[in-house]
Amino acid sequence: MFIKDYISKDFPCFSLTDSIESARDTLEDFGYSHIFIKKSHHFYGAIAKDFLYEGDGILKDLEHQIERFAILEDNNIMDSIRLFYTFNANVIPVINKNEKYLGYITCEDIFQNFSRYPLFSETGAILTIETPARKYSMTEIANIVESNNSKFYGGFITSMSDEMIQITIKISNENLSSIDATFDRYDYRIVQKYYSDEKSDLFNDRFGFFQKFIEI
Structure with missing residues (x-):
């Protein structure tokens, strides 16, 4: 039941210099609640979907909307539940102890795991x-x-x-x-x-x- 056993890696982590439009397009393809941002090769935070529809430009223009949440790869999946609820998220970034972005887990991943018990x-x-x-x-x-x-x-x-x-x-x-x-x-x-x-x-x-x- 460790987070590292449920990590998916196909959702990118954006840079502040990336366009809002490209982030919005990616988010629509995946259907997630947030995009993830990196800065200086470290995980920086997440931006909720709604803010990506306030205009165009680059993601740095939305820097003030960044929420700081993530889960460590060696945490238990139970640790993710409060994050899903607190941030009204259906996706959570996974990082290591050096704050490098490793991938993500979804609410559906956790639900499917619990449903086996x-x-x-x-x-x-x-x-x-x-x-x-x-x-x-x-x-x-x-x-x-x-x-x-x-x-x-x-x-x-x-x-x-x-x-x-x-x-x-x-x-x-x-x-x-x-x-x-x-x-x-x-x-x-x-x-x-x-x-x-x-x-x-x-x-x-x-x-x-x-x-x-x-x-x-």
Whole structure:
């Protein structure tokens, strides 16, 4: 799950002396949200697509619009999620420790990787449960599910304060009523639940989980 295993290399890194028109044409060919800029052979930053339609000239004219974000090749793909969300990007530049541009990763790359794991790929039930922060235990949550002969595929914290924590979990479809009752008995409140055993809902299921990851 390291970034270096997902790098693509066919998207160029532009210089400030390149024309806005050429950068715009390239971006339209690829359909990405940003172009990347290098300066003195080092990665310099990114410019969002919208700014390339404000006029012609050279990219130096847009230097004040450059956003500074990138990910290191030896980072984990989980590290990329916040960057996609923070910069409203569908593409992220990859650099090495010397800030040399190596290529890029896309949101689609990450989505496809996550979709292979049971948390996303298995059909089942999605529950968002709430509990006082002082008694939060993912181990206890998993035990509640498994003690009712259901499978616990995984989960993550979706909201957290000093008082309360909300956790979204993915479980198999067995014994759901019994699981609901057990959570209630252990002082967990079910905030949202989505049950499905239809294969046609699998894509929406995966995408919803991925969106929640991005919004963390």
